[in-house]
Amino acid sequence: MQSKVAAIIVAVLITGTFVDVFADSDHGDHYNxxxxxxxxxxxxxxxAYNDTFISLDLHPAGGLPGDKTFVKVTADYNKxxxxxxxxxxxxxxxxxxxxxYRPSTGSWIANGGVWYSPADxxxxxPVSPRPIPGAPLIxxxxxxxxxxxxxxxxxxxxxxxxxxxxxxxxxVACFAHPMPGGGGMDxxxxxxxxxxxxxxTERDRIIEIIPSAxxxxxxxxxxxxxxxxLNEGDRPGGWSLIRLAWIDSTGNLxxxxxxxxxxxxxxxxxxxxxxxxxxxxxxxxxTLIVPNLPPGTHLTILACSGHPMPFYDGTNGYHSLxxxxxxxxxxxxxxxxxxxxxxxxxxxxxxxxxxxxxxIDRRTVQ
Numbered sequence: 001m002q003s004k005v006a007a008i009i010v011a012v013l014i015t016g017t018f019v020d021v022f023a024d025s026d027h028g029d030h031y032n033x034x035x036x037x038x039x040x041x042x043x044x045x046x047x048a049y050n051d052t053f054i055s056l057d058l059h060p061a062g063g064l065p066g067d068k069t070f071v072k073v074t075a076d077y078n079k080x081x082x083x084x085x086x087x088x089x090x091x092x093x094x095x096x097x098x099x100x101y102r103p104s105t106g107s108w109i110a111n112g113g114v115w116y117s118p119a120d121x122x123x124x125x126p127v128s129p130r131p132i133p134g135a136p137l138i139x140x141x142x143x144x145x146x147x148x149x150x151x152x153x154x155x156x157x158x159x160x161x162x163x164x165x166x167x168x169x170x171x172v173a174c175f176a177h178p179m180p181g182g183g184g185m186d187x188x189x190x191x192x193x194x195x196x197x198x199x200x201t202e203r204d205r206i207i208e209i210i211p212s213a214x215x216x217x218x219x220x221x222x223x224x225x226x227x228x229x230l231n232e233g234d235r236p237g238g239w240s241l242i243r244l245a246w247i248d249s250t251g252n253l254x255x256x257x258x259x260x261x262x263x264x265x266x267x268x269x270x271x272x273x274x275x276x277x278x279x280x281x282x283x284x285x286x287t288l289i290v291p292n293l294p295p296g297t298h299l300t301i302l303a304c305s306g307h308p309m310p311f312y313d314g315t316n317g318y319h320s321l322x323x324x325x326x327x328x329x330x331x332x333x334x335x336x337x338x339x340x341x342x343x344x345x346x347x348x349x350x351x352x353x354x355x356x357x358x359x360i361d362r363r364t365v366q
Contacts, residue, residue, distance in 0.1 A: 046174035077144035094136030132184030295327035
């Protein structure tokens with residue numbers, strides 16, 4: 001029996017007979033459970049696209065550029081239709097390499113290289129061109145299901161100016177196994193989405209943004225105070241980094257973000273656990289430079305703190321405040337307030353000066 005299985009394996013390795021059987025022509029709709037778009041965009045670069053019996057999961061599925069994520073890859077013989085003998089399936093779908101793809105630009109993301117082969121190099125050094133792995137990544141199979149988890153998988157450190165706060169990038173898992181005479185055979189690939197954030201935030205904490213003005217001149221500055229209201233049991237240290245950013249009407253980051261550290265101004269921390277024994281409040285202050293954009297431009301001041309949220313859809317998941325860039329021939333509200341204070345002070349001065357002059361006049365008459 002084993003010799004027959006070995007003969008079948010050799011035949012498949014040489015001829016690739018079963019590859020076309022697993023070509024998944026119906027990828028499904030991207031928004032209704034299937035990935036869809038990746039197969040259309042990437043083509044058959046690594047066998048045929050398939051997410052029915054091979055899958056990829058990321059945890060977390062979103063975060064900052066340069067973060068780490070845990071990658072779980074699964075191959076399920078029971079969902080394959082049983083066309084291949086199980087031993088052959090388990091052999092072929094044990095070899096996996098990974099690469100990041102950016103659909104917004106239609107290109108692979110090079111981070112010192114392109115491809116990762118964790119079974120061959122656990123240090124996850126990226127290489128190019130795409131390697132044929134020499135060792136199986138999926139080493140454990142139970143009832144026809146094989147899984148492998150890669151810890152601390154690096155997220156690309158995308159630093160382009162037009163990075164969307166919730167831009168989706170794809171991690172592609174390519175199943176390709178070595179051939180006995182050298183080289184390798186491409187099988188299928190699957191895709192998992194990862195949404196890149198520009199900052200960490202959590203929606204179930206109240207974050208208050210208090211600006212010195214909601215209008216300003218290009219190149220001017222405004223003061224911003226950020227209050228973070230924490231719950232009993234929170235660790236203030238986990239919320240103390242506040243990230244502030246300007247966001248335009250299309251969701252793009254304008255310029256670069258600014259990080260400030262908040263201090264605890266209310267609440268008591270248990271010295272043994274580092275957790276609040278009662279509700280507390282963090283506060284941070286910063287000075288923001290108004291972007292040099294045309295008058296009338298509407299921007300959003302975005303503030304976030306805490307744990308990663310993997311999306312940005314205008315306001316959801318983040319705390320934001322509207323801001324308008326003014327023309328130089330329009331007096332911003334912050335200057336109006338200053339002019340009002342100066343006017344009031346000047347008026348008071350003149351009033352008291354007038355009273356003083358009258359007093360002097362009376363003494364002169366006497």
